[in-house]
Amino acid sequence: MPSSFKVELSRDRCEVRVGAGLLNNCGALARQSGVEPTRCAIVTDANVAPRYLSAATDSLRAAGFDPVGVEIDPGELSKSLGTVGEIFDRLVQHELDRKSSIFALGGGVVGDIAGLVASTFMRGITLVQIPTTLVGQVDSALGGKNGVNHRDAKNLIGTFYQPRLVIADISTLATLPEREFREGLAEVIKYAAILEARMVDDLEREMPAIIARGPQALEAIVTRSLRHKADVIEHDEREHGRRALLNFGHTIGHALESSSGYGTLLHGEAVSIGMRAAARLSCQLTGLPSDQERRLLKLLRIAGLPVEMPEDWHNEHFIRALRLDKKRSDGGINFILLSEIGRPLIRRLELDQILGGLR
Amino acid sequence: MPSSFKVELSRDRCEVRVGAGLLNNCGALARQSGVEPTRCAIVTDANVAPRYLSAATDSLRAAGFDPVGVEIDPGELSKSLGTVGEIFDRLVQHELDRKSSIFALGGGVVGDIAGLVASTFMRGITLVQIPTTLVGQVDSALGGKNGVNHRDAKNLIGTFYQPRLVIADISTLATLPEREFREGLAEVIKYAAILEARMVDDLEREMPAIIARGPQALEAIVTRSLRHKADVIEHDEREHGRRALLNFGHTIGHALESSSGYGTLLHGEAVSIGMRAAARLSCQLTGLPSDQERRLLKLLRIAGLPVEMPEDWHNEHFIRALRLDKKRSDGGINFILLSEIGRPLIRRLELDQILGGLR
Numbered sequence: 001m002p003s004s005f006k007v008e009l010s011r012d013r014c015e016v017r018v019g020a021g022l023l024n025n026c027g028a029l030a031r032q033s034g035v036e037p038t039r040c041a042i043v044t045d046a047n048v049a050p051r052y053l054s055a056a057t058d059s060l061r062a063a064g065f066d067p068v069g070v071e072i073d074p075g076e077l078s079k080s081l082g083t084v085g086e087i088f089d090r091l092v093q094h095e096l097d098r099k100s101s102i103f104a105l106g107g108g109v110v111g112d113i114a115g116l117v118a119s120t121f122m123r124g125i126t127l128v129q130i131p132t133t134l135v136g137q138v139d140s141a142l143g144g145k146n147g148v149n150h151r152d153a154k155n156l157i158g159t160f161y162q163p164r165l166v167i168a169d170i171s172t173l174a175t176l177p178e179r180e181f182r183e184g185l186a187e188v189i190k191y192a193a194i195l196e197a198r199m200v201d202d203l204e205r206e207m208p209a210i211i212a213r214g215p216q217a218l219e220a221i222v223t224r225s226l227r228h229k230a231d232v233i234e235h236d237e238r239e240h241g242r243r244a245l246l247n248f249g250h251t252i253g254h255a256l257e258s259s260s261g262y263g264t265l266l267h268g269e270a271v272s273i274g275m276r277a278a279a280r281l282s283c284q285l286t287g288l289p290s291d292q293e294r295r296l297l298k299l300l301r302i303a304g305l306p307v308e309m310p311e312d313w314h315n316e317h318f319i320r321a322l323r324l325d326k327k328r329s330d331g332g333i334n335f336i337l338l339s340e341i342g343r344p345l346i347r348r349l350e351l352d353q354i355l356g357g358l359r
Numbered sequence: 360m361p362s363s364f365k366v367e368l369s370r371d372r373c374e375v376r377v378g379a380g381l382l383n384n385c386g387a388l389a390r391q392s393g394v395e396p397t398r399c400a401i402v403t404d405a406n407v408a409p410r411y412l413s414a415a416t417d418s419l420r421a422a423g424f425d426p427v428g429v430e431i432d433p434g435e436l437s438k439s440l441g442t443v444g445e446i447f448d449r450l451v452q453h454e455l456d457r458k459s460s461i462f463a464l465g466g467g468v469v470g471d472i473a474g475l476v477a478s479t480f481m482r483g484i485t486l487v488q489i490p491t492t493l494v495g496q497v498d499s500a501l502g503g504k505n506g507v508n509h510r511d512a513k514n515l516i517g518t519f520y521q522p523r524l525v526i527a528d529i530s531t532l533a534t535l536p537e538r539e540f541r542e543g544l545a546e547v548i549k550y551a552a553i554l555e556a557r558m559v560d561d562l563e564r565e566m567p568a569i570i571a572r573g574p575q576a577l578e579a580i581v582t583r584s585l586r587h588k589a590d591v592i593e594h595d596e597r598e599h600g601r602r603a604l605l606n607f608g609h610t611i612g613h614a615l616e617s618s619s620g621y622g623t624l625l626h627g628e629a630v631s632i633g634m635r636a637a638a639r640l641s642c643q644l645t646g647l648p649s650d651q652e653r654r655l656l657k658l659l660r661i662a663g664l665p666v667e668m669p670e671d672w673h674n675e676h677f678i679r680a681l682r683l684d685k686k687r688s689d690g691g692i693n694f695i696l697l698s699e700i701g702r703p704l705i706r707r708l709e710l711d712q713i714l715g716g717l718r
Contacts, residue, residue: 081440081443081444081447084440085440088440088509088515088516089509092509092510092511092512092515116479119518120475120479120516120517120518121515121516122515122517123504123506123517123518123519123597124518124519124597145482147482150447150448150451151448151451152451153451156447156451156480156481157447157479157480158479158481158482159478159479159482159483159518160482160483238483
């Protein structure tokens, strides 16, 4: 059964829907969430469009919307102010106005760009996220973070802007390339590690069905992940506190991503290695029992994720990335550790402590 | 005495300070409002910088900030995504981060651009508005609207983003060119017309002192205007209802601005003509007593503002601008009228009703 719940934010309300085949019904779902059936834009990329654009268009038309497709090039390089400008041109050309809405149909890149466009077009128009990747469905489509890259910094330009509705159609996961599917599992395991010990038990049991992409298993795991994320952002939309816990595995992960050249490791893969490293540091520094560390490690392996630091990890780019992190937080690195599974804490670590723990 | 009050918004709190000589104390005032004394950028333009940039810089340094000046070209042409990109480059170059802040020092253009930059740099950093024009001080610096222009549409790209602090240093009004000063009075008279009949009495009495730019008169009128604006936006930050009342005079005003070529009429001058026209329509349609219409007309004239429609107003550009307005609101033009001074109402008018009333 499709599940449905509401997320209350300080100013905005975001509705979440998870289920198989929802894309074919996205127009009616949008109407039910109060999106006005007017001219709207479906922002998508050249990979996703051939697969899903016509289904989204048909469903929106049937519900009374007047959709236009706006395609961008796939990939991280599209996350630029230039692409944002091009999308604005298209929106003006198609005469979108204050009452129009933006549907983001695709993975994280599409969601990030479309979110920024929706938040800045005429000071903000309605946004609906329709993530078609596992990372998008369990993580990035919910929470309101968006952004594009500056030449010198990832996601430098962005806003916090909540979608009115997130539609996670788990049917779209069936055709996802294996590596992209598995990277999404890193974020799923992350929720379990930091927020719910029982979810680790369940993942140990369910992982074969998840990897086989059984619809029931997928629906359950996407829903459970999104509920965790919703709970966190309801308490801390702007990442002043608790939301930072979601960065478990991400400090090392980001440093690996930027030092190994974007694309060598997928984001989720880097996070997996980062979580494993954070678990080891947690054993050393905050008393995570070693059997719990081993359970997390095993789960990441079963999910088919990399867990070992790359052989050449200890290079100047990696150190520079961590130093930048340190500088940003005034001289120490705010690192997410565990005292046990489901009990995260933020520790201010020195660079040498981290490097020492990684050797 | 400088006055100080708080504006409670749905998510954010904005502090407002009005007084003579406050610019020289802007660093300490920012500290008092909780702005962290770190690296910050003072966004200003080439007209304002020679006059006030060093005072702002000195005051911020004295309070422990580390300010860098970012100058843009003066004028409406700077309101582009290109300028925003250039400012991002400067912020990156100067290594601003999440804890940094932006001080907007100048008129409406500077405030609009700096506000958008602050709202989108690393998903939003602290913004302080230091308006140096009367329009900025009584209106645009407070309320969180920002934006830049698209080739085809004014203010198409922008957000709602509240400043932490607005510092209205009325000393900066002393050197304002006469025409720019008087255009600010249009917005002052607007608050009186739509929100407070007694303010019309007071303006009739005080206008000579205001025009002579007596510090006490200016401080009183800026404070009173900002309190009115604060009251409106506290109830309707995103302009879903009551905030639209602030558009009194602006429907005709905007159409005049866009049909007479930007720059021929200053914004406040166009609004003045628009308010006079709206008052006449109010007599015809909503029973505004004609003696009240005459009082508003007289007040606009004493303020030195134009009130007559330009001779060539009835041209295709003017009609097109109104038609665009009509299209935006689904077939009628939402027009702000008065039933009496201080009692505004929103009426849906047909294009011909408006044109007929203007003849």
